[in-house]
Amino acid sequence: MMRPKRFLDRVHVFILMVLCFIAVFPTSVIGQGKIRRFKWEVKYEFKSPDCFEKLVITVNGKFPGPTIKANQGDTIIVELKNSFLTENVAVHWHGIRQIRTPWFDGVEGVTQCPILPGEVFIYQFVVDRPGTYMYHSHYGMQRESGLTGMIRVSPPVTEPEPFTYDYDRNVFLTDWYHESMAEKATGLASIPFKWVGEPESLLIQGRGIFNCSNDLSTTQNIVPGVCNATNADCSRFVLTVIPGKTYRLRIGSLTSLSALSFQIEGHNLTVVEADGHYVEPFIVKNLFIYSGETYSVLLKADQNPSRNYWITTSIVSRPANTSQGTAVLNYYPNHPRRLPPTLESSILRPIWNDTRRRLAQSLAIKARGGFIHAPPKNSDKVIVLLNTQNEVNGYRRWSVNNVSYHHPKTPYLIALKQNLTDAFDWSFTPPENYDSLNYNISQVPPNANATTSDGIYRLRFGSTVDVILQNANTMNRDNSETHPWHLHGHDFWVLGYGVGKFNESEDPKRYNLINPIMKNTVAVQPFGWTALRFRADNPGVWSFHCHIESHFFMGMGIVFESGVDRVSNLPSSIMGCGQTKR
Amino acid sequence: MMRPKRFLDRVHVFILMVLCFIAVFPTSVIGQGKIRRFKWEVKYEFKSPDCFEKLVITVNGKFPGPTIKANQGDTIIVELKNSFLTENVAVHWHGIRQIRTPWFDGVEGVTQCPILPGEVFIYQFVVDRPGTYMYHSHYGMQRESGLTGMIRVSPPVTEPEPFTYDYDRNVFLTDWYHESMAEKATGLASIPFKWVGEPESLLIQGRGIFNCSNDLSTTQNIVPGVCNATNADCSRFVLTVIPGKTYRLRIGSLTSLSALSFQIEGHNLTVVEADGHYVEPFIVKNLFIYSGETYSVLLKADQNPSRNYWITTSIVSRPANTSQGTAVLNYYPNHPRRLPPTLESSILRPIWNDTRRRLAQSLAIKARGGFIHAPPKNSDKVIVLLNTQNEVNGYRRWSVNNVSYHHPKTPYLIALKQNLTDAFDWSFTPPENYDSLNYNISQVPPNANATTSDGIYRLRFGSTVDVILQNANTMNRDNSETHPWHLHGHDFWVLGYGVGKFNESEDPKRYNLINPIMKNTVAVQPFGWTALRFRADNPGVWSFHCHIESHFFMGMGIVFESGVDRVSNLPSSIMGCGQTKR
Structure with a gap:
């Protein structure tokens, strides 16, 4: 009787050890390259960047923060200490796709709970492509106070860049x-x-x-x-x-x-x-x-x-x-x-x-010859997003298809993984178009009311999605603004730009499907439209929003989910707010 | 075989229901009087209280916040919504002893984790004595921004006040x-x-x-x-x-x-x-x-x-x-x-x-005849606290017996109840006196170095403790400041005041043991001392600190623990930070 039991015990212990090992060293986030560790302390300090002294957020005493330099495939580990006195923080790694680490995208309310004062939070991710990226606070309008800096990723020597410099x-x-x-x-x-x-x-x-x-x-x-x-x-x-x-x-x-x-x-x-x-x-x-x-x-x-x-x-x-x-x-x-x-x-x-x-x-701006990633010839879905300024309960807001965005208290990624069905409005399907036939993009919205929602766009994993950003008149006559839209977790192909209202039957014929540039941020010009295409192939929950700090704060954004069932177990460090507060 | 099992199941279900009931309605915190519910939203608004417009913390749009009016024995329930954008909050009910509810004393780092933006936290406590009390933020230096107000508790009609007014x-x-x-x-x-x-x-x-x-x-x-x-x-x-x-x-x-x-x-x-x-x-x-x-x-x-x-x-x-x-x-x-x-x-x-x-x-200020609570004739312990200004690693600090206080990341109450032995420095026993023979309170500290610590004073439950607040010279010549010290969770008897250095053998002979007033806040005057006595009879962890916002922020405080083993199970709502983050 004893033998089998002890054997089973040993098996259990072994399984436990393996699980522990996986938990402590998630192999999925270890890149092929070096591990680069950074210890950062963020706090407010008096600085006078333009001669006017005010409180500025510094990283290790620096504004802008230190540049992260790495090689493609390296794993970046940032131990971030929040040394604010009463304020939380979260840091986004802008342009880094966070493949297999969607929980470290750093967007408060979407991928993580905020980091409390005194806490150390460890971000760990692979920089999988060479190029120029950035990092910044992604919490409230904190970025404006200075938690910003650059990331520089070099290619391996075996894949030299197609240009030279000293x-x-x-x-x-x-x-x-x-x-x-x-x-x-x-x-x-x-x-x-x-x-x-x-x-x-x-x-x-x-x-x-x-x-x-x-x-x-x-x-x-x-x-x-x-x-x-x-x-x-x-x-x-x-x-x-x-x-x-x-x-x-x-x-x-x-x-x-x-x-x-x-x-x-x-x-x-x-x-x-x-x-x-x-x-x-x-x-x-x-x-x-x-x-x-x-x-x-x-x-x-x-x-x-x-x-x-x-x-x-x-x-x-x-x-x-x-x-x-x-x-x-x-x-x-x-x-x-x-x-x-x-x-x-x-x-x-x-x-x-x-x-x-x-x-x-x-x-x-076109992709360089020899480095063209051809886009899929067709898309599985077209989402047209009308950008408007609105009023919601007397508050001035920005909206997308007349829905003004706000975060839930429990980050989407956690809510979706843990099936927290009342953490946000799962039933709300945000509109994939607007009444383009009857809407006059050159006039102040006749009915400026909008709704607010924390509902999200759920995309079939692996599907190809076209997004048309359609600009329009604001609440002021003869005024339309420029909105740089940023997609988290993906790069997209920029298929085309146009003036006026996008024509769904004609304009796609003129898309650049030969050598479109891939980007993570693209502008839609006043009264114009911009068309982009991406593959929903990165499991996670991803913010897509106007990168103007006040516009996003006022609701100008949406959230895409795809393949969240493929996301590994979430680290507990991202939890602790909303329904994940113990 | 089935009967006993189903019976046991039923017993289990019954026990579970009882436990749930206790968890939802902790009888210990229900007073004999009415339940008074308040819904509060705290946020920043532009106000100009003195004609200068700035951000002010309001409670339901008001600064100062609304007055809480109640009768002795009532249970106050405040549903507090944090509508700050990036900042946390915690609210202290100043003068309320929080008997049987030490977890709702509202001191971030001592009795609770901070309340995150968007969260609703429910404070629930009994106002067990008539009188005039206050409430205010107890997080960082937030009180300065306006989260303040008054609490007015009336005695029952059967116990009229000893004075009349219209x-x-x-x-x-x-x-x-x-x-x-x-x-x-x-x-x-x-x-x-x-x-x-x-x-x-x-x-x-x-x-x-x-x-x-x-x-x-x-x-x-x-x-x-x-x-x-x-x-x-x-x-x-x-x-x-x-x-x-x-x-x-x-x-x-x-x-x-x-x-x-x-x-x-x-x-x-x-x-x-x-x-x-x-x-x-x-x-x-x-x-x-x-x-x-x-x-x-x-x-x-x-x-x-x-x-x-x-x-x-x-x-x-x-x-x-x-x-x-x-x-x-x-x-x-x-x-x-x-x-x-x-x-x-x-x-x-x-x-x-x-x-x-x-x-x-x-x-x-003496206790009124007919309402005198006689103090114990003797104390079990005397703690002398020298108030000094110091330098720690180049930072200007305030200290008590050359120890400058700072919070741990995990609130003491939780750390002690859950035996989190590395949440703070359990081994550090803060000094109960200073080198009074050789220290010249009238001079700038010759050696201004101090240590910082999060160690606490642990008092035998039920013991009587004397505290002598001994004032001294600051870092500036011929300067000593006034410090109003506030004790949480208790009232103390004010036994005496004196000028100069407290004499441990002579001064206690002149203590007022007949009709000393009881208070929760008392001042120590420049270059003087103040003696107070209290019974450590309220199970919990209690802050004792200078009520000048900047002085406490700079380390002028200590923490008393007594009878923490008698504290009931902590509500999970106070957790979520430090080692209690999930």
């Missing part, structure tokens, strides 16, 4: 407000509605120069003694180059609101990468970049080396009176503090409402 | 900053240390008048267009009285920093209650009140009724240049907006550093 540099772009994130968010969620306004500054690599003596009427937030050109961080970013050398500039934008143009005085920029995909090279004087996008451009230091040059960024698509952001391209061995001989105001910037020119750049 | 009114006092709580807290936790500074205003019932055109050098936070006398809430509190009638004024202070004097022009105030205990009546012109204290005073409307009178409050114990807070005592039927004919600056306020006069009031 040096690799980051150029990280943000817009900057002087009021706190809490003030901005409270204003947006107030009756009467209080718009965030245009940013006070544009920052290049976290640096800017705000004119402290500026007109008070346009900048309500000047506090004597707090804005000062002698403040610690108050200086321009300097990019030093050696004459004749070629620089890869990895340009990323995590603006809260602004669409940008970026330019370097007297220099051409050759676009070679977008959102981690190689681009058939083309040259620009002004690079248009929307929040959530990254580009690599090649810069050759081929101009008169006896002087320095302006690097500027300016707002497009909105009639903002925010000063352009400035930095200095410093030709070695000139002094880095030596200002260019030209006036910074002389640098040509595009007219803010020249939509056609911006669209031209978008259309110019 | 009307019952609240006079709730706070000081007010224009910078955000996050800015203040970040400054305190920075190197170099950034002191919070003196408040911009003093508020009476949440109202004040900040002089928007004040000297910029003293008020760094004037933002044009934000401070405006036309702002919505910008008006003085008016207390209307009918000539000849007597008013009970329930005066409570939840200042962040300031010790106050309170006075009503031309009127005497008769002190009759302190922290829920009847006081042998005495008359004052100026009532001194420290943060965390409540007093009831009787005001007779016995002056010339043809005019109105100033109500003022001013800062004592610090050389602040904050304007006095003003309200209007309006004699009916004069117009409530009619200002008194006198200058508000003519109202006599005590000299800020007249410590002797403040001490005299403290000494005058």
Whole structure:
């Protein structure tokens, strides 16, 4: 009698050990490459990125946060300590698809519970493709306060990039407000509605120069003694180059609101990468970049080396009176503090409402020959998403097909895996179209009411989905805004852009199915449409939203689920809120 | 065979039902009186309590929050919804002993995990004694932003109060900053240390008048267009009285920093209650009140009724240049907006550093005849707590016996009940005295180093404990501050006060053991000492700390445990952080 029982006991112990091993070392998330560990502490510190001192979120004391550098296939482990005093946090790894680790996508309410003050949360994921990515807070409107940075993934030496350069540099772009994130968010969620306004500054690599003596009427937030050109961080970013050398500039934008143009005085920029995909090279004087996008451009230091040059960024698509952001391209061995001989105001910037020119750049971005991932010829489903501004119970909101999005208290991923049927509205099927025949996209919505919902789009796993982003007039006459939409967990093919209302029978005939670029973020222009296609082949729950911080906060997003049954057991670290609170 | 099994099943089901019933209706927390339910939503809103518009925490849209009115023995149920966007919350019921409900004391890190955004937390407790109490946030320095209000408990009609009055009114006092709580807290936790500074205003019932055109050098936070006398809430509190009638004024202070004097022009105030205990009546012109204290005073409307009178409050114990807070005592039927004919600056306020006069009031407060709870004649333990300012790793801190306090991530109550031996430093026994022979309390600490610890004082259940609060010099020469110490879960007898260093052999001989007042908050004056005694007869874990928001934040507190083994099963709602995160 004893033998079999002891044998069974041993089997049990063995199974238990194997299970423990799997739990502790989930093989699925270990890449083929190195393990790169980072210990991060996030907290508020007084900083003056544009000379105005305010609370800024830092990572290990830095704003922007440190750049993550890795090789394709590496496993990134970030031990993130929340050292805020009363505020939670969650960090999204923008552009990283989180294959087999959908629980580490970092979206509060979608893939995880927030990280409490004092807690350490461990993100662990594989960077499976080379390219330029970013990270940022994905909780409330926290990103605006500074928890932002870049991720740079190199290909293996056996798969060289199709272009060469001598040096690799980051150029990280943000817009900057002087009021706190809490003030901005409270204003947006107030009756009467209080718009965030245009940013006070544009920052290049976290640096800017705000004119402290500026007109008070346009900048309500000047506090004597707090804005000062002698403040610690108050200086321009300097990019030093050696004459004749070629620089890869990895340009990323995590603006809260602004669409940008970026330019370097007297220099051409050759676009070679977008959102981690190689681009058939083309040259620009002004690079248009929307929040959530990254580009690599090649810069050759081929101009008169006896002087320095302006690097500027300016707002497009909105009639903002925010000063352009400035930095200095410093030709070695000139002094880095030596200002260019030209006036910074002389640098040509595009007219803010020249939509056609911006669209031209978008259309110019194609996948590079030899690196084309051909899209499926057909899709299984077409979802048309009308972007509108609305009112819900007196609150100003953004909506998609007249549904304004909000998070449930229990993150979707957990609710779906654990079958928590009352965690969100499972019964609500968000509309896959709008009344396109009768809706006039050029007028203020005649009936601005919308509903709010936390219902989600459930996609058949492996199916191919087309999404048409259809822009429309806002609540203001003759006004339509630019919305950069970002898809989590996937890249999509950009099949086409158009002006006016999308024509479901005609426009698809003109889709680029030959060499469309793949991206994770794409803009829909005022009164226009953008068509994209993706394969729902990454098991998980994925946010798809306008990357303008206030627009997403006001409901401009949706959530896709597909293959959630294929998702492995969730780590307990993502739980602890809503119905998963013990 | 079947019978016994089915019988056992039925027994099991019955036991299960009983257990469920106990879990849902814990009889221990149901009082003898009514159940009073409140639904509260806390959030940030733009308000201008002193004419300066800023984010204020409101309860159901109100600042200060609504007054809880109840009768002795009632059970209060507050369903608190956290409608902050990224911030957690916890609410303490100040002066309520939480007998049999130590888990609802509302102290984040001590008795509960914080309440997450979107969550509803249900506080349920019995108000077991009549008197004047308060509630406020007990998380980070959140109280400073406005989550504050009063609790008024009436005795049963069979036990009338020993004084009469016609009307019952609240006079709730706070000081007010224009910078955000996050800015203040970040400054305190920075190197170099950034002191919070003196408040911009003093508020009476949440109202004040900040002089928007004040000297910029003293008020760094004037933002044009934000401070405006036309702002919505910008008006003085008016207390209307009918000539000849007597008013009970329930005066409570939840200042962040300031010790106050309170006075009503031309009127005497008769002190009759302190922290829920009847006081042998005495008359004052100026009532001194420290943060965390409540007093009831009787005001007779016995002056010339043809005019109105100033109500003022001013800062004592610090050389602040904050304007006095003003309200209007309006004699009916004069117009409530009619200002008194006198200058508000003519109202006599005590000299800020007249410590002797403040001490005299403290000494005058005795338990009322007929309502004396005699203290035990002896104590089982004497704990002497030296209050000092220190440096820890370059950070400015406050310490008690050279130990600066900080919370663990897992609340003590949970850690102790669940025997989580690594949740905090169980092995550290905080010192019960200091080197009183050799320490010079009148000098800057010669060695300002201190340690930080989350170790706690464990008291024998039922034992009588004396605590001597010994004040000392701060890090600045010839400076010692006033610290109002607040004990959770108990009232204590105030046995004595003294100037200079406490003498352990002589001073106890002069203790008042006849008719000492019982309180939950008591001040220790600059360079002086205060002796108190309490019975450790309330099972739980209880915070004891300086009620100055920044001082507690900087480590000025300790924690007492006693009888934690007698505490019933903890509700799961208080868990979800630290080691109790699932």
